Amino acid sequence: MTETTADIVILGGGSGGYACALRAAELGLTVTLIDEAELGGTCLHRGCIPTKALLHAAEVADTARESESVGVHTTLEGIDMPAVLKYKDGVVGRLYKGLQGLIKSRGVNVVAGRGTLTSADTVTVDGTAYKGRNVVLATGSYARSLPGLEISGRVMTSDQALTYDQVPGSVVVLGGGVIGSEFASVWRSFGADVTIVEALPRLMAAEDAACSKVLERTFRKRGIAFKTGVKFANAVDNDSNVTVNLEDGTSITADLLLVAVGRGPRTEGLGYEQAGVTMDRGFVPVNDRLETNVRGIYAVGDIVPGLQLAHRGFAQGIFVAEQVAGLNPRPIDEEGIPRVAYCEPEVASVGITEAAAKERHGADAIEVYEYNLGGNGKSQILATAGFIKLVSLKNGPVIGIHMVGSRVGELIGEAQLIVNWQAEADDVATLIHAHPTQNEALGEAHLALAGKPLHAHA
Numbered sequence: 001m002t003e004t005t006a007d008i009v010i011l012g013g014g015s016g017g018y019a020c021a022l023r024a025a026e027l028g029l030t031v032t033l034i035d036e037a038e039l040g041g042t043c044l045h046r047g048c049i050p051t052k053a054l055l056h057a058a059e060v061a062d063t064a065r066e067s068e069s070v071g072v073h074t075t076l077e078g079i080d081m082p083a084v085l086k087y088k089d090g091v092v093g094r095l096y097k098g099l100q101g102l103i104k105s106r107g108v109n110v111v112a113g114r115g116t117l118t119s120a121d122t123v124t125v126d127g128t129a130y131k132g133r134n135v136v137l138a139t140g141s142y143a144r145s146l147p148g149l150e151i152s153g154r155v156m157t158s159d160q161a162l163t164y165d166q167v168p169g170s171v172v173v174l175g176g177g178v179i180g181s182e183f184a185s186v187w188r189s190f191g192a193d194v195t196i197v198e199a200l201p202r203l204m205a206a207e208d209a210a211c212s213k214v215l216e217r218t219f220r221k222r223g224i225a226f227k228t229g230v231k232f233a234n235a236v237d238n239d240s241n242v243t244v245n246l247e248d249g250t251s252i253t254a255d256l257l258l259v260a261v262g263r264g265p266r267t268e269g270l271g272y273e274q275a276g277v278t279m280d281r282g283f284v285p286v287n288d289r290l291e292t293n294v295r296g297i298y299a300v301g302d303i304v305p306g307l308q309l310a311h312r313g314f315a316q317g318i319f320v321a322e323q324v325a326g327l328n329p330r331p332i333d334e335e336g337i338p339r340v341a342y343c344e345p346e347v348a349s350v351g352i353t354e355a356a357a358k359e360r361h362g363a364d365a366i367e368v369y370e371y372n373l374g375g376n377g378k379s380q381i382l383a384t385a386g387f388i389k390l391v392s393l394k395n396g397p398v399i400g401i402h403m404v405g406s407r408v409g410e411l412i413g414e415a416q417l418i419v420n421w422q423a424e425a426d427d428v429a430t431l432i433h434a435h436p437t438q439n440e441a442l443g444e445a446h447l448a449l450a451g452k453p454l455h456a457h458a
């Protein structure tokens, strides 16, 4: 059976797929959006939103625990995990309802079911063929494990951890990237003993080395243990606990093991290769128009090599809709995509690291300035340590901003404008930042880089 042909058939209704559907419909295109689960995908149901709700609950717990330091007497009586989960589910539920309403109001044809690409212009669901003048692959990603490490019982990924209805006494977190660090932060705030195991030499290894250093120092102070530069060997689930053996001969026993070793593309068995789409280790390579090697087949989101972030998926989805509508959108600059880890302390960055800038432009061509949050009034009020680091071309634009400290994720908005609009330190130094805000620290950093430091040493 064949349904009528749509301008765009989208396989996968996560961040990338639904953003594409909404923008395409807005532009007057006919859209079929296929998903086998709930619209909103990983980000809304098992990713960004639920984790940030848990992190907010964790921040409230820390505030209650530390309130003595500002003269307010409270006692943290405990964490009611079912109630925390209810709060988290409430947030997700409201957003999900809103998304469903939006999709409906734009007239998108939503098809529930598992789709496979059966030819270059057709996705088939339960025997019904949906033809598209253009097809967008947006099937997202899944939590990876390691060879021989089965996800069951006490060994879980973020999917199971998000519905775990107790605070574990102790946890080993395998992987010190963004997802691992965020869960480590939540569980520590809720009172668990946490140990992170990371094979690379530092936590959050994709970020500027200076950010990792402060993150590690602060985690240590918070009582989050970590072992870096050491590989996982195997894990034994003993029913009442799990023992994690490492290649350095040591082992750690804990109540849970969270496996946070990255996310793989969900592309297997979906007919992509058979339809002629070139694949690279399961990912779908695209050109700067986000088109695959097959004309009329596009790919967006986590299946496209690069940063696996929801806002990248949104931007790519919008891009493809505009491309198909003939608007000739400007290609997405991957380096200009902001990155935030919402653990305590937060790590936020945009543009390239100091090491990458040195490699690309040569050490003599760049300038680096690190503004310590110790000089920032609002950060003192919040009792947070950290810094804002600027990486700039000499007499040229700022090409990287790297921040660490409580709540610095909220500063990424201005930081990404600076980098993406290729502002120079002098340009930003003329902008007046409200006092006392943490945002002001960005202004101060640029004042200093422009040679006129205020609350900072030259």
Ligand SMILES: Cc1cc2nc3c(=O)[nH]c(=O)nc-3n(C[C@H](O)[C@H](O)[C@H](O)COP(=O)(O)OP(=O)(O)OC[C@H]3O[C@@H](n4cnc5c(N)ncnc54)[C@H](O)[C@@H]3O)c2cc1C
Binding pocket: 011, 012, 013, 014, 015, 016, 017, 034, 035, 036, 037, 038, 039, 040, 041, 042, 043, 044, 046, 047, 048, 049, 051, 113, 114, 115, 116, 138, 139, 140, 141, 158, 179, 266, 270, 300, 301, 302, 303, 308, 309, 310, 311, 312, 313
């Ligand atoms: C724990 C966690 C925390 C995260 N936190 C953040 C964060 O704070 N900020 C951020 O930017 N990103 C975050 N991410 C990443 C973010 O969730 C992803 O980058 C984003 O969801 C990718 O969007 P996508 O559209 O590519 O895929 P997905 O959101 O995975 O959506 C893919 C959709 O395709 C559907 N699908 C797959 N195969 C088929 C098929 N054959 N037929 C029909 N439907 C199919 C799925 O059901 C799913 O709905 C987080 C991820 C995790 C796991």
